[in-house]
Every structure is written in C-alpha cells, then in structure tokens.
Amino acid sequence: xxxxxxxxxKDAIRxxxxxxxxxxxxxxxxxxxxxAEAQVDPALVIRHFGSKERxxxxxxxxxxxxxxxxxxxxxxLAERLIANILTAEPQSRSTxxxxxxxxxxxxxxxxxxxxxxxxxxxPLLQHLTGEGREVRAxxxxxxxxGLMYSLWIAQDDALLALPPDEIVSAYAPALDRLVxxxxxxxxxxx
Amino acid sequence: xxxxxxxxxKDAIRxxxxxxxxxxxxxxxxxxxxxAEAQVDPALVIRHFGSKERxxxxxxxxxxxxxxxxxxxxxxLAERLIANILTAEPQSRSTxxxxxxxxxxxxxxxxxxxxxxxxxxxPLLQHLTGEGREVRAxxxxxxxxGLMYSLWIAQDDALLALPPDEIVSAYAPALDRLVxxxxxxxxxxx
DNA sequence: GTCTATACGACGATAGAC
DNA sequence: GTCTATCGTCGTATAGAC
Numbered sequence: 001x002x003x004x005x006x007x008x009x010k011d012a013i014r015x016x017x018x019x020x021x022x023x024x025x026x027x028x029x030x031x032x033x034x035x036a037e038a039q040v041d042p043a044l045v046i047r048h049f050g051s052k053e054r055x056x057x058x059x060x061x062x063x064x065x066x067x068x069x070x071x072x073x074x075x076x077l078a079e080r081l082i083a084n085i086l087t088a089e090p091q092s093r094s095t096x097x098x099x100x101x102x103x104x105x106x107x108x109x110x111x112x113x114x115x116x117x118x119x120x121x122x123p124l125l126q127h128l129t130g131e132g133r134e135v136r137a138x139x140x141x142x143x144x145x146g147l148m149y150s151l152w153i154a155q156d157d158a159l160l161a162l163p164p165d166e167i168v169s170a171y172a173p174a175l176d177r178l179v180x181x182x183x184x185x186x187x188x189x190x
Numbered sequence: 191x192x193x194x195x196x197x198x199x200k201d202a203i204r205x206x207x208x209x210x211x212x213x214x215x216x217x218x219x220x221x222x223x224x225x226a227e228a229q230v231d232p233a234l235v236i237r238h239f240g241s242k243e244r245x246x247x248x249x250x251x252x253x254x255x256x257x258x259x260x261x262x263x264x265x266x267l268a269e270r271l272i273a274n275i276l277t278a279e280p281q282s283r284s285t286x287x288x289x290x291x292x293x294x295x296x297x298x299x300x301x302x303x304x305x306x307x308x309x310x311x312x313p314l315l316q317h318l319t320g321e322g323r324e325v326r327a328x329x330x331x332x333x334x335x336g337l338m339y340s341l342w343i344a345q346d347d348a349l350l351a352l353p354p355d356e357i358v359s360a361y362a363p364a365l366d367r368l369v370x371x372x373x374x375x376x377x378x379x380x
Numbered sequence: 381g382t383c384t385a386t387a388c389g390a391c392g393a394t395a396g397a398c
Numbered sequence: 399g400t401c402t403a404t405c406g407t408c409g410t411a412t413a414g415a416c
Contacts, residue, residue: 005381005382005383006381006382006383009382009383025294027217027294027295028294030407030408030409031408031409031410032407032408032409040383041383041384041385042409042410043383043384043385043386043410043411043412044382044383044384046409046410046411047382047383047411051409051410052409052410097294100290100291100343101290101291101292101293101294102291103291103343104215104217104218104287104291105217109345112343112344113344113345116340116344116346117344117346121346132360134348135348135349135352135356135357135360136360138340138346138348138349139340139349139357139360139361139364141340141346142333142336142337142339142340142341142346142349142361143332143333143336143364144336145335145336145339145340145343145344146332146333146334146335146336146337146339147332147336148339149332149335149336149338149339150306150328150329150331150332150335151332153290153293153302153335154302154303154306154307154335155299155303156306156307156311156328156331156332158324158325158328159325159328159329159332162325166325167325167329170322170325170326170329170368171329171332171368173367173371174329174333174364174365174367174368175364177363177364177367178360178361178364181363196399196400199399199400220390220391220392221391221392221393222390222391222392230400231400231401231402232392232393233393233394233400233401233402234399234400234401236392236393236394237394237399237400238399241392241393242392242393
C-alpha cells in the first residue's frame with residue numbers, strides 16, 4: 001500500500017467536501033473549511049484535486065450518479081415518477097440544489113446537463129413509446145424539473161404543506177398526458 | 191437639486207449592476223467591475239446600497255417586476271402561458287437565472303420566492319376556477335418553472351432546437367389538465 | 381511521494397480624510 | 399458626497415520539510 005496515506009487524506013477531503021457542498025453550497029463552502037473538517041492542510045485540497053471546482057464536480061457526480069428506476073407498469077409511471085421526487089433523500093435534494101446554483105461556474109453547467117440527461121431524460125426515453133416519444137420524454141423530464149423547482153428552489157409553502165398523495169393525484173394526470181398520450185379518459189391515474 | 195450628483199451616481203451604478211448581474215450573474219460580477227462600468231469609486235457602491243447583496247436584490251426586483259398577463263379565453267391559456275416562456279426577452283431569462291443561482295445567498299432566496307408567487311402563482315390563481323384551483327394553479331406554475339428549468343438551466347438542446355409551435359402543441363395538453371381539468375377530450379388545445 | 385508553511389492577487393467591506 | 403487606505407478572507411501556487 002504505497003499510497004495508503006495519500007488515499008486516506010483524499011478520502012477524508014472527499015467526505016468533508018461532500019458534506020459541506022451539499023449543506024452549504026459551492027460558494028458557501030471554502031477550501032479552508034473543507035480542509036479543517038478533513039483535518040488536513042488547505043493546500044492539500046488543491047494539490048490533490050487541482051481546484052475547488054474540480055473537487056466540487058467530482059463529489060457531485062458521485063452523489064448524482066443514480067438514475068431513476070422506472071420499471072413497472074406504464075399506467076402508473078407518472079405516479080411513481082412524482083412520488084420519487086416527493087420522497088427523495090435530503091442528499092439528492094441538496095445535490096440538485098448545489099449543482100443548479102453553481103451551474104454558471106466553469107464546467108459545472110456542463111456537468112449538470114449531463115446529469116439531467118442521464119438521470120431523467122434517458123430513463124424516460126427508455127420507457128416511452130409511440131408518436132413523438134423523444135419530445136414527450138424531454139417534456140416529462142421538464143415537468144419533474146418543475147416539481148423540484150417549485151418545492152426546492154421557489155419553496156412553494158402551500159405545496160410543501162400538502163400530503164404527498166394530493167400532489168400526486170393532482171399532478172399525475174397532467175404528466176400522464178406526456179407518458180400515455182393515447183390513453184383516453186378516464187385513465188389509471190385519476 | 192441638492193442630491194443631483196449623488197442620484198446620478200446611484201443611477202449609473204444601478205444601470206451597470208443590472209447589466210453585469212444579468213450577463214455574468216451574482217458571483218461573477220464584482221463590486222469593482224460594477225464601479226468601473228458606472229465610472230465611480232468602488233467604495234461608493236457599498237456606501238449607496240449597503241452591500242453587494244442589497245444592490246443585487248434591488249436591481250433584480252426592478253427587472254422581475256412585471257407579472258404575466260393571462261387575460262383571454264381560458265381554453266387557450268395553457269398555450270399562451272407556454273408561448274410566453276418560449277418568446278421571453280433575454281433580459282427576463284437572465285434575471286430568472288441570476289435569481290435562481292444566487293438563491294442561497296442571504297435574503298435572495300426570499301426575494302425569489304416572492305417573485306415566483308407574484309409573477310406566476312398569483313396570476314394563475316386569478317384566472318383558474320373550479321375544484322382544487324389553488325393546488326392546480328401552483329402545479330401549473332411548477333410546469334412553467336419546469337419549462338424554464340429545462341430550457342434555460344439544464345439547456346436541453348433537443349428542446350431548444352425545436353420550433354416553438356411543437357413544444358406548445360406537445361406541452362399544452364398536459365398543462366391544460368391543470369388549467370381546465372373538467373374539459374373532456376378532445377379539447378381546444380389539441 | 382506526502383505534506384506544511386508561506387505568500388500572492390482579488391474579493392467585499394469599513395473608517396476616516398477631504 | 400466622494401475618495402484613499404486598509405482590513406480580513408477568499409482560491410490558488412510554490413518552495414521545501416519529512
């Protein structure tokens with residue numbers, strides 16, 4: 001284990017960076033704070049990761065790695081998709097927020113775009129069929145993005161106070177028009 | 191005109207701040223840059239506006255002041271709402287982006303929440319009727335937010351390359367389920 | 381090969397002279 | 399009302415100790 005010590009420092013930095021970036025955001029977390037929490041010299045952070053931005057991208061990519069699992073009946077896909085957001089882990093929420101807010105910093109925007117494509121658009125594209133499935137998948141991803149925007153960025157208090165079921169039953173019929181456009185009313189989601 | 195010179199400086203700072211904040215964002219615009227463009231001393235910027243953050247909030251509030259005008263037949267409200275986003279002024283787009291990205295800085299988040307409520311939720315609440323109109327208005331605002339998110343933040347290239355008409359005709363039926371939930375299919379928007 | 385010490389330029393903000 | 403000087407902190411680079 002020639003690099004055991006170095007790797008241990010790197011891991012400690014990664015852990016501290018993940019914690020601080022998700023809880024205080026990119027601008028709110030300083031290299032010195034991260035180094036202090038990892039019990040390491042501030043210069044080591046730059047030495048190991050090149051820059052604060054690269055450390056941010058590396059840790060956020062690791063956090064945003066898991067794509068949606070949409071397997072199951074197409075009839076209830078809209079409901080499951082919405083429930084996924086409403087019951088999302090605080091960590092996923094914080095990662096999304098940190099990426100969005102830093103998306104005008106260097107290459108962070110490109111990273112976020114890839115995460116959106118791989119995490120939302122691609123899984124939807126894989127399940128949707130029929131006419132205009134590509135546009136419908138991308139607009140369905142937009143609807144999910146809109147839910148995250150309203151709940152997590154705009155923090156619509158009236159929506160946040162609602163039981164998840166009510167949001168699902170109100171939003172799913174609209175989303176279902178993109179997921180199952182050919183199904184006549186009444187459909188499975190209402 | 192005792193304060194003529196001071197007001198002229200303040201206006202010049204406001205103009206420069208609006209230009210820089212919308213084109214380079216909050217973190218990307220320095221007090222020194224703003225002062226240089228306004229041809230005043232950097233210390234004057236803080237002296238007149240208290241802090242960079244307060245200058246940001248004041249200028250962004252002025253830019254985000256105009257709410258949506260949704261007057262017209264309810265049948266085509268969804269279409270007009272979407273078209274509003276697709277043909278939005280670059281200035282509106284940049285203001286939205288700057289506010290979202292700085293929404294974890296001090297009181298900016300609260301400012302953005304008020305702008306969302308006044309600019310999107312309130313106009314929708316005013317026009318929607320029927321059962322669950324409050325929740326439906328807020329979720330319709332979420333759908334609009336999702337469109338802005340996908341086009342402007344995630345920058346979905348496939349959507350951006352599409353003619354506006356195609357996005358309207360694909361997204362409007364879904365949005366219409368929140369705006370006109372009781373209308374049977376086929377409706378005016380398809 | 382790891383790490384520490386130190387330093388540099390730019391940042392937001394302040395105090396006080398004019 | 400305006401400017402000069404300066405403060406503490408930021409991200410980052412490098413020289414050199416272990």
